[in-house]
Amino acid sequence: MSTQPVRQAPSGAFEYMTTKKDEFVGWARKFSLFPYPFVTACCAMEFMSVSSTLYDTDRFGAALPRFTPRQSDLLMVVGTVTHKQAPILKKVYEQMCEPKWVIAFGVCATSGGFYQNYAALPGIDKIIPVDLYIPGCPPRPEMVIDGIMKLQDRIARDRHPIINEKF
Amino acid sequence: MSARAPDTLPNPIRPAFTEGSREGSVIVNIGPSHPATHGTIQIVAELSGERVVRTDVHCGYLHRGFEKECESHTWHNLIPYVDRLNYCSALINDFAYCEAVEKLMGIEITPRARYLRTLLAEYSRIADHLTCIAAALMELGAMTGFLYLVTIRDYIYEHLADLTGARVTYSYGRIGGLAKDLPEGWLKRLGEILDEMETFTGRVHGLVDRNRIFIDRMRDVGVISTADAVNWGFTGPLLRSTGVPRDLRKDTPYLAYAELDFEVPVGIKGDNYDRYYVRMREIDESAHMIRQLMEMLPTGPLCVDDRRCTFPEKSLVYTEIESLINHFKLVMDGPQVPPGEVYSAHEGANGELGFYIVSVGGGVPWKVHCRSPSFVHMGGVHRMLDGYQLADIVPTFGSVNMIGGECDR
Amino acid sequence: MSEALFEPIREHLAEVTLEAVVAHGALALLVEPAQVLEVVRSLKDSFGFDMFLDVTAVDWPERQPRFDVVWHFYSTQHFVRVRVKARVPLADPTVDTLVPLYGSAGYMERECHDMYGIVFRGNDDLRPILLYEGFEGHPLRKDYPKQKEQPLVPYLDAKP
Numbered sequence: 001m002s003t004q005p006v007r008q009a010p011s012g013a014f015e016y017m018t019t020k021k022d023e024f025v026g027w028a029r030k031f032s033l034f035p036y037p038f039v040t041a042c043c044a045m046e047f048m049s050v051s052s053t054l055y056d057t058d059r060f061g062a063a064l065p066r067f068t069p070r071q072s073d074l075l076m077v078v079g080t081v082t083h084k085q086a087p088i089l090k091k092v093y094e095q096m097c098e099p100k101w102v103i104a105f106g107v108c109a110t111s112g113g114f115y116q117n118y119a120a121l122p123g124i125d126k127i128i129p130v131d132l133y134i135p136g137c138p139p140r141p142e143m144v145i146d147g148i149m150k151l152q153d154r155i156a157r158d159r160h161p162i163i164n165e166k167f
Numbered sequence: 168m169s170a171r172a173p174d175t176l177p178n179p180i181r182p183a184f185t186e187g188s189r190e191g192s193v194i195v196n197i198g199p200s201h202p203a204t205h206g207t208i209q210i211v212a213e214l215s216g217e218r219v220v221r222t223d224v225h226c227g228y229l230h231r232g233f234e235k236e237c238e239s240h241t242w243h244n245l246i247p248y249v250d251r252l253n254y255c256s257a258l259i260n261d262f263a264y265c266e267a268v269e270k271l272m273g274i275e276i277t278p279r280a281r282y283l284r285t286l287l288a289e290y291s292r293i294a295d296h297l298t299c300i301a302a303a304l305m306e307l308g309a310m311t312g313f314l315y316l317v318t319i320r321d322y323i324y325e326h327l328a329d330l331t332g333a334r335v336t337y338s339y340g341r342i343g344g345l346a347k348d349l350p351e352g353w354l355k356r357l358g359e360i361l362d363e364m365e366t367f368t369g370r371v372h373g374l375v376d377r378n379r380i381f382i383d384r385m386r387d388v389g390v391i392s393t394a395d396a397v398n399w400g401f402t403g404p405l406l407r408s409t410g411v412p413r414d415l416r417k418d419t420p421y422l423a424y425a426e427l428d429f430e431v432p433v434g435i436k437g438d439n440y441d442r443y444y445v446r447m448r449e450i451d452e453s454a455h456m457i458r459q460l461m462e463m464l465p466t467g468p469l470c471v472d473d474r475r476c477t478f479p480e481k482s483l484v485y486t487e488i489e490s491l492i493n494h495f496k497l498v499m500d501g502p503q504v505p506p507g508e509v510y511s512a513h514e515g516a517n518g519e520l521g522f523y524i525v526s527v528g529g530g531v532p533w534k535v536h537c538r539s540p541s542f543v544h545m546g547g548v549h550r551m552l553d554g555y556q557l558a559d560i561v562p563t564f565g566s567v568n569m570i571g572g573e574c575d576r
Numbered sequence: 577m578s579e580a581l582f583e584p585i586r587e588h589l590a591e592v593t594l595e596a597v598v599a600h601g602a603l604a605l606l607v608e609p610a611q612v613l614e615v616v617r618s619l620k621d622s623f624g625f626d627m628f629l630d631v632t633a634v635d636w637p638e639r640q641p642r643f644d645v646v647w648h649f650y651s652t653q654h655f656v657r658v659r660v661k662a663r664v665p666l667a668d669p670t671v672d673t674l675v676p677l678y679g680s681a682g683y684m685e686r687e688c689h690d691m692y693g694i695v696f697r698g699n700d701d702l703r704p705i706l707l708y709e710g711f712e713g714h715p716l717r718k719d720y721p722k723q724k725e726q727p728l729v730p731y732l733d734a735k736p
Contacts, residue, residue, distance in 0.1 A: 037202070038200055040228070040229055044206070045334075049320075049334075052321065053317075054321045067202050079206070079229075080229060082229060083726065083727050083729075084179045084728070085179075088179075088228070092200055114248075116723060117723060118235070118725050126731040126732060126733065127729045127732060129732070137336065138334070138336070179710075180709060181709055183701065183703075226705065226706070227707065234691070398678060398679045399679040400628055400678070400679070419655050508604075510602060510648055521629060523646065525634055534635075575706055
């Protein structure tokens with residue numbers, strides 16, 4: 001860097017606009033999540049239940065699955081990921097565009113569950129970064145909805161740089 | 168995260184063919200993270216236009232080491248692993264495994280446990296068929312059918328949660344009986360759910376049975392003959408859709424099936440439509456069986472009074488030293504099963520679900536092997552996919568009802 | 577009823593079976609590995625065991641020969657089951673394949689090979705089916721430690 005003095009803090013008006021922009025973009029992003037259901041095992045049953053009429057993630061804007069990672073922003077890893085499946089998961093994660101969030105749905109995705117052996121990956125956070133862990137074997141639909149709401153709160157509070165890293 | 172070229176990730180499989188066998192054909196990879204292949208099957212297909220020339224089906228993406236885990240847990244502790252084999256109808260797995268161990272131990276369960284196991288096995292079968300048909304309809308675009316059937320399945324899950332404590336994977340079977348008895352009002356609610364289910368399946372019949380689009384996509388698609396089906400090891404609704412009434416509940420009756428009055432629905436041609444219809448009829452037959460069992464359910468003890476496997480009453484555990492030691496031994500060492508081997512099969516929702524267990528005495532098994540119908544069906548599914556169109560893979564696969572946990576164990 | 581069917585089988589195969597036991601409703605035959613194909617062919621052709629259920633193996637590390645390869649068959653006409661067992665050593669765990677007789681043998685032999693290392697002579701497609709390319713060893717053998725993982729994707733928190 002040059003020998004110029006440290007920049008002054010941004011003026012109040014710029015900060016106000018950034019905060020408001022972040023709130024607006026955060027609100028828009030949190031209520032229009034497009035999940036990619038990376039479904040493998042028993043948690044799929046609860047995923048189907050939570051997407052259906054009695055529990056309904058559509059009320060939270062998180063119901064419309066895009067079955068291609070190119071068009072989705074929420075990767076829900078539902079069920080056990082084995083070592084054989086790990087390259088697939090990594091590839092799918094890398095094909096998603098920013099901003100993206102990852103939910104580890106169920107204990108098998110969180111930590112391997114009770115499959116501590118040669119075959120199961122001991123948690124998907126070994127290979128991809130995870131934003132939210134929903135424990136349970138399988139978790140009740142209410143827990144899933146609670147988890148999605150927590151993720152939405154976090155998205156709302158986050159910074160959302162849309163033009164460059166300052167704004 | 169830095170960007171990285173995707174071909175630095177290793178390929179976990181070796182496909183059977185990498186070049187087309189004829190001019191102009193294309194090799195396409197379907198799955199494994201694909202909604203129509205239920206997330207764990209990879210199909211490498213050679214296509215000539217829209218027509219599938221040959222397929223190479225790869226499973227194993229959900230291999231979780233069930234057998235290896237079983238060798239280091241006691242006979243009771245591995246019941247949760249057994250549950251997660253066919254997770255759509257978890258109770259059937261529990262009871263099939265418990266019966267295999269009971270055969271080795273020479274235990275005969277009480278009449279109440281026998282009838283209750285039969286009732287719950289049929290209830291689980293209904294849940295599995297509802298899931299299969301709901302998923303198949305959703306993949307064809309009939310979202311309403313999916314929502315109707317999953318609503319009923321959710322009532323079943325809540326109802327079973329009242330009994331067992333869990334919605335999907337119950338761990339309710341015990342060697343020598345069941346975990347706990349029915350709560351108050353459970354049977355009444357069961358009757359209500361069955362009535363409501365009949366309304367909903369009636370609606371699905373109305374929406375789909377004579378629907379031109381459904382018939383075009385399912386009739387004469389994925390046809391398999393009886394000889395082929397037997398050669399490739401098909402059992403369950405897949406074999407019955409070809410026209411032969413092979414059902415272990417009728418052919419080699421176990422539990423209380425010999426005393427029940429039910430039919431075995433069969434199909435005509437062995438195509439997808441027949442498989443859908445056989446499953447819908449089986450749901451009706453299971454409901455009929457449950458209603459008979461509700462009348463026939465005897466009173467009496469639930470678990471057999473055998474200290475080798477049944478936990479003593481908690482009040483006795485806290486007051487008598489023998490019961491305390493018995494409880495301690497059962498928990499720490501597991502029920503002691505005499506040396507021997509047995510193969511015991513039940514009619515699962517997908518076909519013959521068999522357990523081959525080898526014991527060397529002691530509380531930990533030497534080997535627990537599950538003969539799963541889905542795995543064998545994956546070996547033969549290419550007979551139903553080759554020669555049809557690419558879009559036919561979706562309904563055919565949906566009608567096979569491959570359950571990943573059962574297929575890959 | 578099943579006893580009535582098992583007697584003719586035991587008599588017919590008496591020269592090639594080392595042991596025949598009826599337990600829990602099924603007939604269990606112990607044969608030499610070289611005789612397996614003949615025994616299964618006669619079970620299928622003469623006695624109507626048209627459905628091949630399963631092939632698996634049992635590992636007895638303290639015993640010579642080490643592995644028991646176990647086949648199960650079912651007759652869709654007579655509703656009985658038969659178990660055929662053969663003992664193979666670790667040095668040469670080879671038996672004949674049943675793929676010419678039953679289509680379902682393909683996948684099941686692949687699984688048995690994956691898990692135990694049993695080689696099925698005549699089956700040239702013994703690619704890994706439940707495990708993946710690059711996995712070394714046969715996990716269901718008793719000397720494979722349960723927790724020994726062979727990850728395909730390096731962990732994010734792996735120490736370099």
